[in-house]
Amino acid sequence: QKEVEQNSGPLSVPEGAIASLNCTYSDRVSQSFFWYRQYSGKSPELIMSIYSNGDKEDGRFTAQLNKASQYVSLLIRDSQPSDSATYLCAKRAGNNRKLIWGLGTSLAVNP
Amino acid sequence: GAGVSQSPSNKVTEKGKDVELRCDPISGHTALYWYRQSLGQGLEFLIYFQGNSAPDKSGLPSDRFSAERTGGSVSTLTIQRTQQEDSAVYLCASSLVLGGRRVGETQYFGPGTRLLVL
Numbered sequence: 649q650k651e652v653e654q655n656s657g658p659l660s661v662p663e664g665a666i667a668s669l670n671c672t673y674s675d676r677v678s679q680s681f682f683w684y685r686q687y688s689g690k691s692p693e694l695i696m697s698i699y700s701n702g703d704k705e706d707g708r709f710t711a712q713l714n715k716a717s718q719y720v721s722l723l724i725r726d727s728q729p730s731d732s733a734t735y736l737c738a739k740r741a742g743n744n745r746k747l748i749w750g751l752g753t754s755l756a757v758n759p
Numbered sequence: 760g761a762g763v764s765q766s767p768s769n770k771v772t773e774k775g776k777d778v779e780l781r782c783d784p785i786s787g788h789t790a791l792y793w794y795r796q797s798l799g800q801g802l803e804f805l806i807y808f809q810g811n812s813a814p815d816k817s818g819l820p821s822d823r824f825s826a827e828r829t830g831g832s833v834s835t836l837t838i839q840r841t842q843q844e845d846s847a848v849y850l851c852a853s854s855l856v857l858g859g860r861r862v863g864e865t866q867y868f869g870p871g872t873r874l875l876v877l
Contacts, residue, residue, distance in 0.1 A: 692850075
């Protein structure tokens with residue numbers, strides 16, 4: 649089992665809908681989780697970080713963390729075509745600051 | 760500079776040649792990371808530098824790969840005797856890192872170097 653798993657997609661949603669992206673991880677020790685967005689041909693950029701169980705909201709984005717179930721999700725409300733990108737989930741590898749990455753979920757928001 | 764810079768942006772080389780990739784992190788950032796991303800693949804960790812500590816080299820795929828960070832700032836990733844499977848985008852990131860806490864964890868990425876080995 650990969651340390652961080654994501655559905656590769658593509659996930660296709662209509663403009664204005666809620667996009668739901670999920671990520672599962674394989675240990676109960678990880679404490680820090682991150683969602684990055686990567687446009688085609690560009691570098692990843694941070695959307696959200698989350699450390700505690702529950703929801704964390706930032707504008708149209710909400711990250712949800714459930715450590716008991718070992719999953720973290722990202723909801724994008726009122727999806728826009730500009731949200732079309734690959735969304736990468738990552739977790740911090742214990743005390744080491746390197747991140748372990750999922751392979752990403754491709755999201756397409758259709759006008 | 761305002762962000763992480765990398766050079767060259769593109770590099771085409773012949774199999775067997777050595778290449779050097781450069782990363783200039785955000786000023787003041789103590790942590791520097793190198794990743795590799797092959798077409799359609801996720802990010803593969805290569806090496807991590809933190810201040811004056813010994814680097815974490817656990818992700819380097821072979822002894823043809825090496826990296827150094829001079830003066831706690833600029834880093835160079837060297838690939839010797841390049842192979843076609845080395846073709847990928849090489850990404851550098853830096854983070855601030857304050858103490859041992861979460862503050863400063865965010866990694867900021869450079870634009871990458873696209874390496875093509877013919």
